[in-house]
Amino acid sequence: MSEEKQQTFAKAETEQQQKQEGKTPNVVTAALVFFIAAVLVASLGIILFKYSAALLSILPILILIAILLFIAAKFEPLVKLKEYQRAVVFRFGKFNRVSGPGWFFIIPFIESYNIVDLRVQTVDIPPQEVITKGNIEVKVDAVIYMRVGSAEEDVVKSVVKVEDYKKAAQLYVGSTLRDIAGDLTLAELIANIDKINEKLKQKLQLVSQDWGVKVDAVEIKDIQIPKEVLDAMHAEKAAEQRKLARMEEAKAHMAEIQAVKEAAKGLDEKALLYYYIRALEKMSTGKATTIIFPLEVTKLASILSSAVGKATSQPKIEELILKEKDSIANLLGKKFAESLAEVAKEEKKTKKKKTKKKKSSRKR
Structure with missing residues (x-):
């Protein structure tokens, strides 16, 4: 037992020494940092005492520079726009100019701006629940491809005339789609998708002219038909195919009979x-x-x-x-x-x- 106690005490002493050795560098580092800080403070005090008159003369300039640096960091008066971007600049709340692409300057507190993207925007229309002429409820999913015109007038309209042209187009196409589908049967709706797409595009284009927006296309992506209706359509199609098969079989039989008659001659x-x-x-x-x-x-x-x-x-x-x-x-x-x-x-x-x-x- 005495040997085990001696080993335990020896191990404890070793660990204590390691801890003390590990703390030594930290103490040295802290002392060094304190010394450097003290030297810097003392040097700054000497400079202020010795050159106080000169510093007081340039103090307003230093304060002005600090204020300008703060404004530059906070408000970013120098703005860079990419090739496909334009900025509608307002001064005291009124339209002033269209800037971009490249760098342009904004006067802080006086001017503000809205960035406009000229690329084609894809606007997804959520599935619209529509009721066809035959009282069949289906879901129609569509998408719009539109862009802001490159002319300065169109860029201004996209900001001034409408709050969010994407949201406005989404709501307009959704309501128009429900109106068009309500006048068609399910078969007509499926068969005339291209015509419906063109009609939606024309209607949206008339409205979006005031927004400075060009409509490239409106496309119906999918028509979700209820399973019961789909099964009924499949059954009807199968019955029609069977009818056609019987008719073709009857025609073939008649042709065979006619051939026998001709041969019998x-x-x-x-x-x-x-x-x-x-x-x-x-x-x-x-x-x-x-x-x-x-x-x-x-x-x-x-x-x-x-x-x-x-x-x-x-x-x-x-x-x-x-x-x-x-x-x-x-x-x-x-x-x-x-x-x-x-x-x-x-x-x-x-x-x-x-x-x-x-x-x-x-x-x-």
């Missing part, structure tokens, strides 16, 4: 009836019990007419029968289709033989 009715009867004869020689009514000739004509309509050139009736064998089987039965195909093949062979005979007779 190319079929020889007598030849078709001949093949039909021959097929019935073949079926009657077999064991088939299927009965084909005369009305089926119309169906057969329809199948072959469709095939003619799809063909790039006018095919022969035998080729059509062989090509559309499966379609004929589905509609009139497999047995009838096979019999009709056999008749077509036989006729095809017969026609080939006749063609060969004609060619051989011509050679002779």
